[in-house]
Amino acid sequence: MCGRYEVHTPVEDLARQFEAALTPDAAALPLRYNVAPSLKVPVVRFRKRQREVAALSWGLLPSWSKDARMHRPINARADSVFDKPMFRNAIARRRCLIPADGFYEWQQGPGGKQPWHVGMLDHSTFALGGIWEYWAKPGGEPVLSCAVVVTDANELVAKIHDRMPVIVAPEDYDRWLDPELTDPMEIQRMLAPYPAEEMRAYPVSHEVNNANNEGPQLIQPLEQD
Numbered sequence: 001m002c003g004r005y006e007v008h009t010p011v012e013d014l015a016r017q018f019e020a021a022l023t024p025d026a027a028a029l030p031l032r033y034n035v036a037p038s039l040k041v042p043v044v045r046f047r048k049r050q051r052e053v054a055a056l057s058w059g060l061l062p063s064w065s066k067d068a069r070m071h072r073p074i075n076a077r078a079d080s081v082f083d084k085p086m087f088r089n090a091i092a093r094r095r096c097l098i099p100a101d102g103f104y105e106w107q108q109g110p111g112g113k114q115p116w117h118v119g120m121l122d123h124s125t126f127a128l129g130g131i132w133e134y135w136a137k138p139g140g141e142p143v144l145s146c147a148v149v150v151t152d153a154n155e156l157v158a159k160i161h162d163r164m165p166v167i168v169a170p171e172d173y174d175r176w177l178d179p180e181l182t183d184p185m186e187i188q189r190m191l192a193p194y195p196a197e198e199m200r201a202y203p204v205s206h207e208v209n210n211a212n213n214e215g216p217q218l219i220q221p222l223e224q225d
Helices: 013-015 088-091 171-179 183-192
Strands: 004-005 032-035 040-047 050-058 075-077 095-100 102-109 111-119 126-133 141-154 163-164 201-203
Touching: 004 095, 013 040, 013 050, 040 171, 050 088, 088 095, 088 126, 088 183, 095 171, 102 163, 126 171, 163 183, 171 183
Parallel strands: 050 141, 075 141
Antiparallel strands: 004 032, 004 102, 040 050, 040 095, 095 126, 102 111, 111 201, 126 141, 141 163
16 A cells, blocks of 8 residues: 655655646645655646646545545555545546655564665656545635555565555656546556566665654665675
């Protein structure tokens, strides 16, 4: 699954890379090496005929919810995202790109769970496949939220965990963000595991286990004997 990721590229650079306008709320987002659920994160979505980088809370709150205190899932499984009421409207019309420089997975071992950092072989920023929602209550503040779509692990990640985030290839950005593309078969083609040969993974310190820990030391390779 995807329970933690990192995006240390400045939001101004993200806006340039994804050719998107930068909203004021997103412009104030800090660099994060340890993104945890409920935090606001930079998200690329298609609004008013253009791409924009906005700040959304990680943990999906559907528009039909009667209570903002309900459980907010951070992941949506690719094999059921079109069927579950929680996700099916968002996957059809409200897809987004969630920029990342890496994500963390935990490998079960005899001594406990070892965290791994997973990213691109060339260390480039990439886009997790996401969905987003708008929730509003009369007289209250609206809530913009998102979740990461997860799929089967590729050959690299399978050594660590059985699932991984969907990673949208740059050539598919326009199609993924297109609200007019609602055909499940066409969307499903973009939910396949990303090619393993373009990625790398290495173990990192258990410091990342604590969501309060931050800083570039969290993505440094763990020194091993």
